[in-house]
Amino acid sequence: MLEYILEMINITKEFPGVTALSNVNFKVKKGEIHALVGENGAGKSTLMSVLSGIYPYGSYTGSILFKGKECRFRHIRDSEEAGIAIIHQELALSPYMSIAENIFLGNERAKNGVIDWDETNREAIRLMKQVGLKDKHTTRIKDLGVGKQQLVEIAKALAKNCELLILDEPTAALNDDDSNHLLDLLKRLNQEHGLTCIMISHKLHEVISIAHSITVLRDGKTIETLDNTEPVSENRIIRGMVGRELTDRFPKHEPKIGGIGFEIKNWTVHDPLDEERVVIHNVNMYFRKGEIVGLAGLMGAGRTELAMSIFGRAYGKRISGTLIKDGKEITLNNIGQAIANGIAYVTEDRKGAGLVHIMDIKKNITLANLKAITRGSVINEDEEIVVGKTYRERFSIKSSGVFQKAGNLSGGNQQKVVLSKWIFASPDVLILDEPTRGIDVGAKYEIYKIILELADAGKCIIMISSELPEILGLTDRLYIMNEGRVVGEMETSQATQVDIMSTIIKSSGGR
Amino acid sequence: MNNIKDIVNRNIRQYGMLFALVVIVIFFGVVTGGRLIWPRNVSMLVRQNAYVLILAIGMMFCILTGGNVDLSVGSLVALVSAMSGLTSYNLGLPTGLAILISVLTGLLAGIWQGFWIAYVKVPPFITTLAGMLIFRGINNIILDGKTLPLTGLYITIGTGSVPDIAPQTVPDFLHIGDLLKLQNKPEYLNMTMLLVGLTLSTLYVLFIILNRKSKKKRGYEVAPLWSVVTKAVSFFIVINLFSYWLAMDEGLPIMLILLVALYAIYTFIATKTIPGRHIYAMGGNLKAAELSGINTRRIMFLVYANMGLLAGVAGVVTAGRSMAASPNVGANFELDAIGACFIGGASAYGGIGTIWGAVVGAFIMGVMNNGMSMIGLDVFLQSVAKGLVVLLAVAFDMYSKSKSRLG
Numbered sequence: 001m002l003e004y005i006l007e008m009i010n011i012t013k014e015f016p017g018v019t020a021l022s023n024v025n026f027k028v029k030k031g032e033i034h035a036l037v038g039e040n041g042a043g044k045s046t047l048m049s050v051l052s053g054i055y056p057y058g059s060y061t062g063s064i065l066f067k068g069k070e071c072r073f074r075h076i077r078d079s080e081e082a083g084i085a086i087i088h089q090e091l092a093l094s095p096y097m098s099i100a101e102n103i104f105l106g107n108e109r110a111k112n113g114v115i116d117w118d119e120t121n122r123e124a125i126r127l128m129k130q131v132g133l134k135d136k137h138t139t140r141i142k143d144l145g146v147g148k149q150q151l152v153e154i155a156k157a158l159a160k161n162c163e164l165l166i167l168d169e170p171t172a173a174l175n176d177d178d179s180n181h182l183l184d185l186l187k188r189l190n191q192e193h194g195l196t197c198i199m200i201s202h203k204l205h206e207v208i209s210i211a212h213s214i215t216v217l218r219d220g221k222t223i224e225t226l227d228n229t230e231p232v233s234e235n236r237i238i239r240g241m242v243g244r245e246l247t248d249r250f251p252k253h254e255p256k257i258g259g260i261g262f263e264i265k266n267w268t269v270h271d272p273l274d275e276e277r278v279v280i281h282n283v284n285m286y287f288r289k290g291e292i293v294g295l296a297g298l299m300g301a302g303r304t305e306l307a308m309s310i311f312g313r314a315y316g317k318r319i320s321g322t323l324i325k326d327g328k329e330i331t332l333n334n335i336g337q338a339i340a341n342g343i344a345y346v347t348e349d350r351k352g353a354g355l356v357h358i359m360d361i362k363k364n365i366t367l368a369n370l371k372a373i374t375r376g377s378v379i380n381e382d383e384e385i386v387v388g389k390t391y392r393e394r395f396s397i398k399s400s401g402v403f404q405k406a407g408n409l410s411g412g413n414q415q416k417v418v419l420s421k422w423i424f425a426s427p428d429v430l431i432l433d434e435p436t437r438g439i440d441v442g443a444k445y446e447i448y449k450i451i452l453e454l455a456d457a458g459k460c461i462i463m464i465s466s467e468l469p470e471i472l473g474l475t476d477r478l479y480i481m482n483e484g485r486v487v488g489e490m491e492t493s494q495a496t497q498v499d500i501m502s503t504i505i506k507s508s509g510g511r
Numbered sequence: 512m513n514n515i516k517d518i519v520n521r522n523i524r525q526y527g528m529l530f531a532l533v534v535i536v537i538f539f540g541v542v543t544g545g546r547l548i549w550p551r552n553v554s555m556l557v558r559q560n561a562y563v564l565i566l567a568i569g570m571m572f573c574i575l576t577g578g579n580v581d582l583s584v585g586s587l588v589a590l591v592s593a594m595s596g597l598t599s600y601n602l603g604l605p606t607g608l609a610i611l612i613s614v615l616t617g618l619l620a621g622i623w624q625g626f627w628i629a630y631v632k633v634p635p636f637i638t639t640l641a642g643m644l645i646f647r648g649i650n651n652i653i654l655d656g657k658t659l660p661l662t663g664l665y666i667t668i669g670t671g672s673v674p675d676i677a678p679q680t681v682p683d684f685l686h687i688g689d690l691l692k693l694q695n696k697p698e699y700l701n702m703t704m705l706l707v708g709l710t711l712s713t714l715y716v717l718f719i720i721l722n723r724k725s726k727k728k729r730g731y732e733v734a735p736l737w738s739v740v741t742k743a744v745s746f747f748i749v750i751n752l753f754s755y756w757l758a759m760d761e762g763l764p765i766m767l768i769l770l771v772a773l774y775a776i777y778t779f780i781a782t783k784t785i786p787g788r789h790i791y792a793m794g795g796n797l798k799a800a801e802l803s804g805i806n807t808r809r810i811m812f813l814v815y816a817n818m819g820l821l822a823g824v825a826g827v828v829t830a831g832r833s834m835a836a837s838p839n840v841g842a843n844f845e846l847d848a849i850g851a852c853f854i855g856g857a858s859a860y861g862g863i864g865t866i867w868g869a870v871v872g873a874f875i876m877g878v879m880n881n882g883m884s885m886i887g888l889d890v891f892l893q894s895v896a897k898g899l900v901v902l903l904a905v906a907f908d909m910y911s912k913s914k915s916r917l918g
Contacts, residue, residue, distance in 0.1 A: 311802075314802065334806070335801065335802060335803075336805075338804070339803075345802065349798075353796070353799050353802050354799055354802075355799055356792050356796040356800065356862070357796065358858075358862050358863055359791065359792065359795050359862075363792075367792055367800075367803045367805075368804055371785070374785060377784050377785070378784065379784060382731035382732065383731075385732050421803070
């Protein structure tokens, strides 16, 4: 009998400019539930993508032993054949198909290429019983809640005869009842069927209640593996997660903070797809001129939703509350009005929503404020070139010129173009959503300098970041958000990563 | 010289298309024994293909918004033609008024479709498919299957030329007719055409020179002198050669004035105005455009309303050329227009394409149609050939894009 069902040895995975994993070692015993924890960007999902063949053999170094045999997965199909199944945060179900069809999606029960419906239905009913799903097998996925959809995913994995099940944040989108049900199911499958599980989670109390061992990743490195047969404390885990030294990664800066420039009062937002669901609960915040205010929180805390709902209702339905700018209440019904009122929002989704890739640099920069270079109704293209050149020099955007297509730039330079666009729109309130995501360290430093420069020019800067060190290194004050609420406010000088993490974790544990 | 490379790279697609047009013209010129480029045929080519060009200009905007098309324009041309018959023949209104009503009918139909597309979010493909059926149906209801004759201004627009002020006998040294061995040698040169060509081209060259000077004065970046001079000189030569050519026949077709005006107006809108820029931005990345404060719904509405307007113009032109309002006019016009845009370098995903490209694409289609008919190629084979050209044009585009990443 092998002790370890899975051994990942010296895994190193590099992306252009970033080392996502460096010499990670990760071992899972047969028949255990093993939790993988770490901050956003610590490398948890990357490690699981390496394991499941999403990053094929050859794109990383190191070796993977599954059931004692070396594996070279080139495709997710290979890992599934070997008996490894992964359930992502984004569920991979087809909404207009039935539960039974989804359970066997890509793994159809067929004879000579014709689907055997009797076999499909019989097996589906058996698997549904096993995961405790009491609906009819013909129910369509779109009529199920997220909790039940999660169960269908597990049934789907079981249908593939998997021996190692990986769950990426399985309870992130679930309420407490559904979470408990799911955790009980995992325990039961583990005890009765000997299913080995790897669970990625931010909810440490869940991790402690269910896992046999806990591995902590930080900055793409394995920090430690804790034995949780005797439950360890949350603080013990948090120390491992955030225990990094802060070095000189941020420019030195003396804040020049003025009066209140922007306020959000009693701001409540509902989900545009499910109008009954409240996404932002009665949020109150204020922002002073020249001050950088951080919004800390885990993914899904509602920070992006908050920012976009403020930005001319770019997100959300049934929005209530007031916005006050320079002492006056303002109403922003669309993005055009928001921009006209001096609000700018730099999206977290640079590739998908920040840039027009097939347009050149100068046209991207002027896009949000074309009026500034238009006389009568004619765009002054010469003025546009001048604008492009000015920003290219000011932020040292590395390119062959202002005629280069934005899509051909590196991530950091693309972000500089997006920032230029919003600075050219001359906002008073600048909301930055993950402004350094996917950018290498050197370019990050330059982006930080731009942000500080803008603050010194007296703008209200609101910075959303999932990297705590970044929030701590750059902001003057911070709000902590969790589950759509403000759960804490701190002066950055008095905050630590442990404070922030434990505020978040306590606030979700309490409900 | 990084600069030259830069300029060439930026314009390579435009010149590539023009090159393709020239090759096709030479090819058919040769295989038709020169008949294709006879002055008479050239002015006929312009009139015959005016509808493709007008529709392609509007269609280019639809495609730019994100690869959307308007399938209804053929039927809309038919509806407008029926309206022409109804107003000018049945009701006996003056033709000027009839034309105005007909064009407005096109605009109204465009507004109708724009409403469903932009504000109800019915996909353009479906909306215009419905329009295709609706407009064709209304045409048949109005005309009741009959063909009605059209007169007056319709015929002037469809077939007329600007009157000649002082016809001149062709001087011997300019007698290109001999060189080309034309059958009916032109005896007279149309002075109006020559003067218009000369004036326009001179004004354009002057504009280029003055514009460059004033830019330089205000400290803006200017293109290198050699490229400006080359452009101006070649433009001057081409325009005057072309006007000389038409002058050998009946002179300046009224249709040509209309086409040049439309080309100029829409090129201006596409390249120099905020709505034009917004169309390109939303085709390039819808989300980014919306987050930059662009009202994409209004843009969609305007683009389809404009398509209706241009279909109205194309309808009047088509009716005028055939001198009649008829029930089955306009069949497959939408496909010609869409094909012209893609041949002219439009991206099937939106955001890339120029009015100039639509024009060149329309002429490529036109020259092929005309040339293939002249050499007596079977109509069905013609269809096969046109289909292949569209396919290859887009395939070439995809290939060159994959080579240069984002091109």
